[in-house]
Amino acid sequence: MSKKKGISRRNFIKGVGTGVVGSYVVVPALNNKAAKNLSDNEELQLKEGWQVLSLKVNGKKIITKVKPNTLLVDLLRNELQLTGTKVVCNQGECGGCTIILDGKPVYSCQMLALDANGKEVTTIEGLLLGEELHPLQQAFVDEDGLQCGFCTPGQIMAAYGLLLKYPDPTDEQILNGMSGNLCRCAAYPKIIKSVKAAASRIK
Amino acid sequence: MYKINKYYKPKTISEAAQLLQEFGEAQIIAGGTDSIPGYHHSSRRFQADTLIDIGAIAELREMISNDSEIMIGAGTSFSDLLSNELVRKKLGILADAVSQIGSVQIRNRATIGGNISNNAPCADSVPPLLALGAKLELTSWDSKRIVELSDFLKDAYNTDLRKNEILTKIIIDLSHIQNLKGFFYKLGRRRGVAVSRLTFACLYDKSNGILHELRFAVGAITPIGKRFREIEEIYQNKKITSEMIESLIKMLADKVLEISGLRWSTLYKLPVLTENISHHLKKHLLE
Numbered sequence A: 001m002s003k004k005k006g007i008s009r010r011n012f013i014k015g016v017g018t019g020v021v022g023s024y025v026v027v028p029a030l031n032n033k034a035a036k037n038l039s040d041n042e043e044l045q046l047k048e049g050w051q052v053l054s055l056k057v058n059g060k061k062i063i064t065k066v067k068p069n070t071l072l073v074d075l076l077r078n079e080l081q082l083t084g085t086k087v088v089c090n091q092g093e094c095g096g097c098t099i100i101l102d103g104k105p106v107y108s109c110q111m112l113a114l115d116a117n118g119k120e121v122t123t124i125e126g127l128l129l130g131e132e133l134h135p136l137q138q139a140f141v142d143e144d145g146l147q148c149g150f151c152t153p154g155q156i157m158a159a160y161g162l163l164l165k166y167p168d169p170t171d172e173q174i175l176n177g178m179s180g181n182l183c184r185c186a187a188y189p190k191i192i193k194s195v196k197a198a199a200s201r202i203k
Numbered sequence B: 001m002y003k004i005n006k007y008y009k010p011k012t013i014s015e016a017a018q019l020l021q022e023f024g025e026a027q028i029i030a031g032g033t034d035s036i037p038g039y040h041h042s043s044r045r046f047q048a049d050t051l052i053d054i055g056a057i058a059e060l061r062e063m064i065s066n067d068s069e070i071m072i073g074a075g076t077s078f079s080d081l082l083s084n085e086l087v088r089k090k091l092g093i094l095a096d097a098v099s100q101i102g103s104v105q106i107r108n109r110a111t112i113g114g115n116i117s118n119n120a121p122c123a124d125s126v127p128p129l130l131a132l133g134a135k136l137e138l139t140s141w142d143s144k145r146i147v148e149l150s151d152f153l154k155d156a157y158n159t160d161l162r163k164n165e166i167l168t169k170i171i172i173d174l175s176h177i178q179n180l181k182g183f184f185y186k187l188g189r190r191r192g193v194a195v196s197r198l199t200f201a202c203l204y205d206k207s208n209g210i211l212h213e214l215r216f217a218v219g220a221i222t223p224i225g226k227r228f229r230e231i232e233e234i235y236q237n238k239k240i241t242s243e244m245i246e247s248l249i250k251m252l253a254d255k256v257l258e259i260s261g262l263r264w265s266t267l268y269k270l271p272v273l274t275e276n277i278s279h280h281l282k283k284h285l286l287e
């Protein structure tokens, strides 16, 4: 703290305690194992900075605890067992991990789970209406919009996001909206056909 | 995986600035589209174990404008920027550049402030902002300062941002750009999710065959986005001819070569630069 003027650590944390920096878990204030009677597991979590996370996934409210470095895609796949969302490039280039966050398509490999706190997530599993496929999913089946199918959940979620924004998309809007999703099998013409078919059915 | 073990999500700029002051070595994160892959690759630039997520700060997503300036909150996502009418109308070359960044998914998360402070050579919002003469507001817990974007960008992935500062606003003075028209050109390996190989932003004011004002900046072919004021000045108030445009481009190519040095890609990039820019400049200036 030598060069930094102003707030000392102690005063700052006091400030936090009195609600200056309100709404998140402030670890240092709890940092007393004996006083709190923590189990080993809880102590480890404390050290790793675990935080409570509450979000809505496919309409269901989820409250859990995560390590700060947990990616949203890992929370979905590993904790919530929603393995429809794929991790492919894991660096925001392929679209395989596309989900809908508060109504917009995003790459879930490129954000932390904690960043989704208080938000709403829709994954491919959330599109199912009971046992029934969503019209977008059905369109991909009918139009053969896939070969190996590995990129398909991401493609469908990108298309879902596209149709949320443009229910009646132009060709250009479709190409633009789908350009963040790669397909190793290059099923592109049929992917585009599927999206168009879905758009006209949903209309 | 990454060593991140503290994560804060303040609601106001002043809370964020206090946290930053307190931790010193914390990493600011907004959309995460650069920083998360950065952590993932154990990039040397992303080593801090404390993250301060400024994504929930509403003030940082505000756009304020009056007759003389537009102030864009640094946390504005590219998607929000694109859907802003004022940006599309008054800052056309910026909107053009932003519409070609990454993909919808990336534009929904990535922020303009992140693009600037990451200062990648290929940051696509930088050349148009340089041409527009953007200034930045940098905020720390006890002070604020305004700097020129061109001074802020030091070298690749390196800026004038101090450890306790947050980039809070991008300020564009409208009074000097009112009469300027312009264009933005990007060359990538493909159209979607493409890292730029070459970007060129240009603003000009011409009438009766005379070039009254010219501004231009390039990206991706120089170590950081770069505006060329010395060249701009030479061609101010000149009569527009093919020869004049060709000599301008020759001067620009020499300058780029001087800055970037000869690289394996120069043989490809330099002719591509001169051909494309000459095509666009002629189209805009001669017609």
Ligand code: FES
Pocket (backbone or CB within 6 Å): A086, A087, A088, A089, A090, A091, A092, A093, A094, A095, A096, A097, A098, A107, A108, A109, A110
């Ligand atoms: S896995 Fe997320 S974009 Fe490729």
Ligand code: FES
Pocket (backbone or CB within 6 Å): A146, A147, A148, A149, A150, A151, A152, A182, A183, A184, A185, A186, A187
């Ligand atoms: S169907 Fe195989 S990757 Fe797209």
